[in-house]
Amino acid sequence: MTAFADRLIEATRGRGTPLCAGIDPHLNLIPKLFRPKNLQDGDMSPTAPETAEAIRDFSHELLARFRGKIPVIKPQSAMFERLGPQGMMIMADLCQEAIADNMMVIMDAKRGDIGSTSTAYAHAMLGHDAGFPSDALTVNPFLGMDTLQPFIDAAEATSSGLFVLVRTSNPGSADIQGITAKDGRPVFHHLADLLRPLVEAAEGQYGFSSIGIVAGATYPEEAAELRRLLPSALFLVPGFGAQGGGREDAFAGFVDGPEGPEGGVVNASRGISFPHDAQDADNLSTWRQAIDRAIDDAISTLRG
Amino acid sequence: MTAFADRLIEATRGRGTPLCAGIDPHLNLIPKLFRPKNLQDGDMSPTAPETAEAIRDFSHELLARFRGKIPVIKPQSAMFERLGPQGMMIMADLCQEAIADNMMVIMDAKRGDIGSTSTAYAHAMLGHDAGFPSDALTVNPFLGMDTLQPFIDAAEATSSGLFVLVRTSNPGSADIQGITAKDGRPVFHHLADLLRPLVEAAEGQYGFSSIGIVAGATYPEEAAELRRLLPSALFLVPGFGAQGGGREDAFAGFVDGPEGPEGGVVNASRGISFPHDAQDADNLSTWRQAIDRAIDDAISTLRG
Numbered sequence: 001m002t003a004f005a006d007r008l009i010e011a012t013r014g015r016g017t018p019l020c021a022g023i024d025p026h027l028n029l030i031p032k033l034f035r036p037k038n039l040q041d042g043d044m045s046p047t048a049p050e051t052a053e054a055i056r057d058f059s060h061e062l063l064a065r066f067r068g069k070i071p072v073i074k075p076q077s078a079m080f081e082r083l084g085p086q087g088m089m090i091m092a093d094l095c096q097e098a099i100a101d102n103m104m105v106i107m108d109a110k111r112g113d114i115g116s117t118s119t120a121y122a123h124a125m126l127g128h129d130a131g132f133p134s135d136a137l138t139v140n141p142f143l144g145m146d147t148l149q150p151f152i153d154a155a156e157a158t159s160s161g162l163f164v165l166v167r168t169s170n171p172g173s174a175d176i177q178g179i180t181a182k183d184g185r186p187v188f189h190h191l192a193d194l195l196r197p198l199v200e201a202a203e204g205q206y207g208f209s210s211i212g213i214v215a216g217a218t219y220p221e222e223a224a225e226l227r228r229l230l231p232s233a234l235f236l237v238p239g240f241g242a243q244g245g246g247r248e249d250a251f252a253g254f255v256d257g258p259e260g261p262e263g264g265v266v267n268a269s270r271g272i273s274f275p276h277d278a279q280d281a282d283n284l285s286t287w288r289q290a291i292d293r294a295i296d297d298a299i300s301t302l303r304g
Numbered sequence: 305m306t307a308f309a310d311r312l313i314e315a316t317r318g319r320g321t322p323l324c325a326g327i328d329p330h331l332n333l334i335p336k337l338f339r340p341k342n343l344q345d346g347d348m349s350p351t352a353p354e355t356a357e358a359i360r361d362f363s364h365e366l367l368a369r370f371r372g373k374i375p376v377i378k379p380q381s382a383m384f385e386r387l388g389p390q391g392m393m394i395m396a397d398l399c400q401e402a403i404a405d406n407m408m409v410i411m412d413a414k415r416g417d418i419g420s421t422s423t424a425y426a427h428a429m430l431g432h433d434a435g436f437p438s439d440a441l442t443v444n445p446f447l448g449m450d451t452l453q454p455f456i457d458a459a460e461a462t463s464s465g466l467f468v469l470v471r472t473s474n475p476g477s478a479d480i481q482g483i484t485a486k487d488g489r490p491v492f493h494h495l496a497d498l499l500r501p502l503v504e505a506a507e508g509q510y511g512f513s514s515i516g517i518v519a520g521a522t523y524p525e526e527a528a529e530l531r532r533l534l535p536s537a538l539f540l541v542p543g544f545g546a547q548g549g550g551r552e553d554a555f556a557g558f559v560d561g562p563e564g565p566e567g568g569v570v571n572a573s574r575g576i577s578f579p580h581d582a583q584d585a586d587n588l589s590t591w592r593q594a595i596d597r598a599i600d601d602a603i604s605t606l607r608g
Contacts, residue, residue, distance in 0.1 A: 026420060046427065047435045078417060078424035084435020085393040092389050112444060113382060113414050114474040116330060120382035123350065131351045131388020140416060142446035142469065144476025165446065170418040172448025179494055182484045187491060190483055 001128075004136055004161030005204035005212075005234055011071035011104050013259055017299045020106065020236070021066050022269030023094065024076040025055045029270070031279045033287055034058040052086040055079075059094050061284070062273055065291045067101050069299070072265050074236075077109035077132075088132070095133045104135040106236065106265070110165065111151075112140035118150040126151070127158030136161035138214055138236070142176075145194050152198060152211065161210040163236040166191055167226060169216035192229040199233045208234050212264060215253050223253030227263070235264030240298070241271030247304050260303070268298050308440055308465030309508040309516075309538055315375035315408050317563055321603045324410065324540070325370050326573030327398065328380040329359045333578045337585050338362040356390040363398050365588070366577055369595045371405050373603070376569050378540075381413035381436075392436070399437045408439040410540065410569070414469065415455075416444035422454040430455070431462030440465035442518055442540070446480075449498050456502060456515065465514040467540040470495055471530060473520035496533035503537045512538050516568060519557050527557030531567070539568030544602070545575030551608050564607070572602050 001007075012018040027046060034057055036050040044051045066073060080091035095105045109132075111121040125132045139151050141164050148164065155162050167177055167188045177188040195211070202210040212234030217223035226235070240250045254261035271294060278290035305311075316322040331350060338361055340354040348355045370377060379398060384391035399409045413436075415425040429436045443455050445468050452468065459466050471481055471492045481492040499515070506514040516538030521527035530539070544554045558565035575598060582594035 024421070026424075076421060076424075078415075078421045078428065081428040082424040082435065084428070085389060085396050087435065088392040089389040110415075110417050110444075111382075114472060117328070117380060117382045120330075120380075120386040124382065124385040124388070131386065131391065140414075140444050140446055142444055142480055143472050144474060144479035144481070146474055146476030146479075168418060168447050170448060170450055172450030175448040175450075175498055176446055176480075176491060176495060177448070179483070179491055180486045182486050182488070184486070187480060187483055191480060194479055 001159040003159055003204040004155070004210040005202070005208040006206055007135065007159075008072070008104060008161065008234060008265070009206040009208060009262065012262070012265065015069065015071040016259070017071065017302055018262070018265050019070055019299055019302055020072040020074050020265035020267040021070045021272050021295070022074045022076060022108070022267050023059055023062055024269045024273065025059055025079045027051070027082065029274050030054055030058055031274070031281060031287065033281050033284065046082050047084045047086070049086065052083055052090060055083060055087065056090045059090065060097070061288070062291065063094060063098055063101065065288060065295060066103060069295055070103065072104040072106060073098050074106040074108050074267055076269070077107065092132050099128055099133055099135075105133065106136045106138070106163065107132060107134035108138045110138050110140050112143055112147060114143055114147050115150075118147050119154070122151045122154035126154045126160045129158075134160065136163060138163045138165065140165050141191060145198070148198070155210060156202070161212060161234065163212045163214050163234070164195060166195070166213040167215060167217055167222065169218050169239055173216070173218070189229065192226065196230060199230050203232050208232055208263065210234070212236060214238065215264070217252065220249055220252035227253040227255070237264060237266045240266045241268040247301055250302065266302060272298055305463040307463055307508040308459070308514040309506070309512040310510055311439065311463075312376070312408060312465065312538060312569070313510040313512060313566065316566070316569065319373065319375040320563070321375065321606055322566070322569050323374055323603055323606055324376040324378050324569035324571040325374045325576050325599070326378045326380060326412070326571050327363055327366060328573045328577065329363055329383045331355070331386065333574070334358055334362055335578070335583050335585060335591065337588065337591055350386050351388045351390070353390065356387055356394060359387060359391065360394045363394065364401070365592070366595065367398060367402055367405065369592060369599060370407060373599055374407065376408040376410060377402050378410040378412050378571055380573070381411065396436050403432055403437055409437065410440045410442070410467065411436060411438035412442045414442045414444050416447055416451060418447055418451050419454070422451050423458070426455045426458035430458045430464045433462075438464065440467060442467045442469065444469050445495060445499075449502070452502070459514060460506070465516060465538065467516045467518050467538070468499060470499070470517040471519060471521055471526065473522050473543055477520070477522075493533065496530065500534060503534055507536050512536055512567065514538070516540060518542065519568070521556065524553055524556035531557040531559070541568060541570045544570045545572040551605055554606065570606060576602055
């Protein structure tokens with residue numbers, strides 16, 4: 001199989017958008033249309049079979065809207081784990097279906113551990129044949145570069161990718177990532193330095209690497225700085241749409257490509273999955289039209 | 305329910321040992337006794353139903369050996385995730401059974417994310433009613449203190465505990481944890497400072513806090529230093545037995561309790577689950593005796 005970075009660039013060029021659609025089925029945001037009849041008020045038990053059915057229906061309906069339009073989806077593992085083992089089954093099925101439908105899957109599970117435990121996580125979640133099939137996985141580097149190696153090995157063996165957490169956009173992200181080292185540079189710069197050789201070793205034919213980063217830059221200048229630190233890393237940019245930033249912020253770390261800004265994917269979750277006019281829809285056709293509009297809006301906003 | 309820290313101290317005093325038994329069913333270490341008949345050579349497909357059956361049998365047999373002797377078990381989530389959704393079902397059942405059998409469960413899943421995603425992980429894995437039931441969860445603090453808050457809230461609401469990764473014992477742990485800040489102290493000291501108020505706010509009647517740390521100190525002096533930094537934190541000490549340290553190393557961060565060293569749990573995984581003489585056992589009774597000996601050895605080594 002072609003390397004992840006090359007497949008991602010081809011997929012985003014092919015669909016004409018770097019939009020990544022997050023699938024984060026928050027229990028308390030599932031529209032009433034999908035809720036069990038007797039639980040219209042948000043009081044669903046997470047581990048009840050009827051809750052699983054609601055989440056399954058909702059997620060698969062979303063996937064059907066994305067088909068043919070969106071190059072990459074990003075399931076949020078936590079939202080499925082919340083449902084217990086039945087949620088994990090829904091997530092595995094969803095990933096399989098997305099891949100069969102010619103979408104790429106970034107598994108957002110932020111895994112990280114040491115030694116053979118990292119290997120087990122990597123094999124669980126990387127590659128089309130994994131129990132939880134994906135094209136790429138988000139990973140946490142806090143335990144050190146040696147703990148990333150099993151993920152890198154598994155990614156290489158399965159032509160998959162990784163997105164390493166480097167800089168997140170939450171209020172407390174500076175607590176550790178932003179500690180100033182004795183050379184005056186923040187921890188996340190040091191992390192970028194440590195990642196550079198790994199990123200460079202996985203560059204593909206379009207100049208981008210299959211080892212990317214989660215670049216949740218709070219300010220556009222930070223994204224540009226991350227791009228300077230890691231020129232070939234694919235960026236997974238969270239927070240487009242409902243969570244905050246617009247087009248300019250989303251592309252702050254991208255570079256000019258033949259068909260527009262290039263260099264990763266821009267994720268939108270709530271703005272696409274839970275637009276206001278979909279939440280109150282009383283029939284499937286109205287809900288579908290609302291989701292379709294939200295997708296088209298996101299794509300056209302990114303086109304500028 | 306009584307606070308986690310108090311329950312843990314009572315459980316370790318009650319059993320007369322702070323030994324925690326890791327349940328890490330490495331696919332390639334499962335003894336031949338439990339392997340499907342046609343797969344004696346370690347070549348099991350991780351997602352095949354017969355593999356799940358082997359792991360289920362092995363894990364439940366282990367649990368039966370621990371019953372009445374060991375106060376706390378620590379399932380390693382990665383090893384179950386490796387089997388896909390069927391593995392998650394085995395893990396959920398195992399945790400439920402351990403709790404019913406009067407053992408405490410530390411879910412070793414090293415989760416961490418931002419905002420509502422952290423909340424979903426916390427609700428998925430904390431408390432006896434969670435989809436993956438536990439008494440405590442290991443968490444990764446790299447994204448910042450605000451991302452720990454949903455875990456702390458859920459732990460408090462369910463009388464559960466947390467073990468925050470502060471210092472791991474792998475070769476690359478210094479990459480980020482050991483970066484020297486401009487004040488001359490390493491990142492993990494700064495992290496301990498940030499954790500201190502959270503730890504102190506969750507202290508129980510025995511002087512220990514339900515917010516603990518994973519203290520994989522490489523040298524005994526480091527463990528003693530972590531104890532100075534966080535006097536009331538419960539320590540989850542990995543690496544006892546097969547992975548390295550002996551009694552003195554294991555207790556380097558503990559304090560004198562009424563019945564011996566106190567201050568957390570000491571985890572042993574491979575030394576208890578995969579002792580040499582159990583690996584080649586050709587009947588269940590031989591295997592059980594080997595595991596029983598390994599458990600008794602670990603307990604008596606810790607007693608000194």
